[in-house]
Amino acid sequence: MIEHLPVLLVVLPIIGGAIPLAASLVSDRAGWPVATVTLIGQAGLAGLLAWTVGTNGTVSYAVGGFAAPYGIELVVDGLSGAVALLVAVVSLGVLAYSRQAGPHSGPFYGLYLLLVAGLTGMTITGDVFNLYVFLEITGLAAYGLVASGRDASAAVAALKYLIIGTVGASLYLLGIGYLLAATGTLNMADLATKLGEMAAYDSTLVLTAFGLMVGGLTVKVALFPLHTWQPDAYANAPDTVSAFISALVSTVSAYALARLLFSVFTVEFLTAVPVARWALVGLACVSIIAGSALAVSQDSVQRMLAYSSVSQFGLVIAGFAIATPLAVIGATVHLLGHAVMKGGLFAATGVIERKTGATTVSGYAGMGSRVPISAFAFAVLSLAMVGVPPAVGFVGKWYIVLGAVNAENWPVVAVLLASTLLTLAYFARLVERLYFAEATIHTEHDEAPVTDGSGQAISFGMIAVVVIAAALAVALTAAVPMLEQVLRETLPPLLNQ
């Protein structure tokens, strides 16, 4: 049983996801309890797996008993163990939020669990083609979830997301074709050794594969200028879904990009082909600046948060591309921290909108006293995102900047430092409005229509999720040394250069 942990982690949500679908034929309310039980099990398994990785090192699993280079391999090391645990915990948290807020239908929870399965699969797979399959499972579930909003605009946003996302995934698939032509293998570890030996790093075949695969994944990560699907998708999806996908989908795609950089192409490739590194760092820097500039110019809070993701993921990708040990640890910390902070922020906007009707930056004026707890959590999360110590947002940025200083990439250091100021530009504005501005919405908002008829627009669970996210954004700082140690132990080829 225990040695099958990695595969159970993917199978459990798929089976759990089929049950609400079948149960919805009988009762429409069966979805939430089934999903809760499944995800509690999932979180338990992920915790056990992360603990195993922390104590015994990397876990590898041959699916169906077919040995690694030919069969499909699941590999869990410090990085993927941490991300798998994040996926399980965040999806459980958002589930608590969805009990009151979300669409309640059985198919919704079926898709929700399918998305968890896809994300977990992307996290723990050790095979580039398997990564494509899970990428598309994640994509399909995410398109369906975005479209589950009541407005038809959600369908338009979902179609846009689908078309752009499919092009991204298809480019990634084309890149796999080039890699297969160059080396004849699909296993990540096997590719890493064969890329150096069988195909030179700077051969056209390998460079094209790198460009296509990284290009495809950056669409999913939503780096500027490939981010256009993201604001529409986040702003039009139901609150539950925007909290969920903003916290996890881009995060896991960024993880996949890191996995591709370090486990497939390896740091030697980045050193041998400086153009590839500079292209990626350049894209990340443009993303940081353009994302912040677009975020400042938004009036809708949810669109502002979406553009903020574009800029924050630029920071993460810059950290990975610099590829010094410190920068990689910083990027990982910021990746995990960003998931908690951004998910919490979207959850908070949902609560504030339901309670007061405010959705725009000007509408947030003076709302600090109307929704004291959520507004305070929102402010804490905003400041954590800016990088005020001791929040986790500070630690991640600090390490990335230190890594860039060590690598003596001075232009990048300048952009990274500026990114903090830019983040402050759009978050400080919101916090200032929340607490120090004259209210613009005076009438008591007639609370949003409630789908389950209990007469309450927000529940204890929704506020608890927001508050816990805010607490975690600060408390996670204490876990950073532990994460750093696990990463150093399980990723030696990468971190002890």
Added chain:
Amino acid sequence: MFELLNSHYNYFAVMLLLGIGLYMLIESRNLVKKVIGMNIFQTGIFLFFITLAFRAGGNPPIIKEGGGPYVSPLPHVLILTAIVVGVSLTAVALALIIRIYTEYGTLDEDKLKQLYYD
């Protein structure tokens, strides 16, 4: 030039399909045509993989007496999976298009944009 075309015609077909698909995806204003373009684009990629697996004089990868040399079975399996993914994506896209059409009454992207941002 003609020699290259003659020996590498499969790669030219792949490039042509990728180009046509991507062009339709970007340029066509009709949402259904966009989805068709998406499918053509993916078909180009499928053909690219199948081309990779080909070897002159190879048999289908079904082991029998005195068989071999065989074409590589791996890309065929990969593409079978990718085709399934492509079909499900098309199904989801068409379902979304039906919903958009019943709500907005148009499949024209420009008209939709006006309705969408109002």
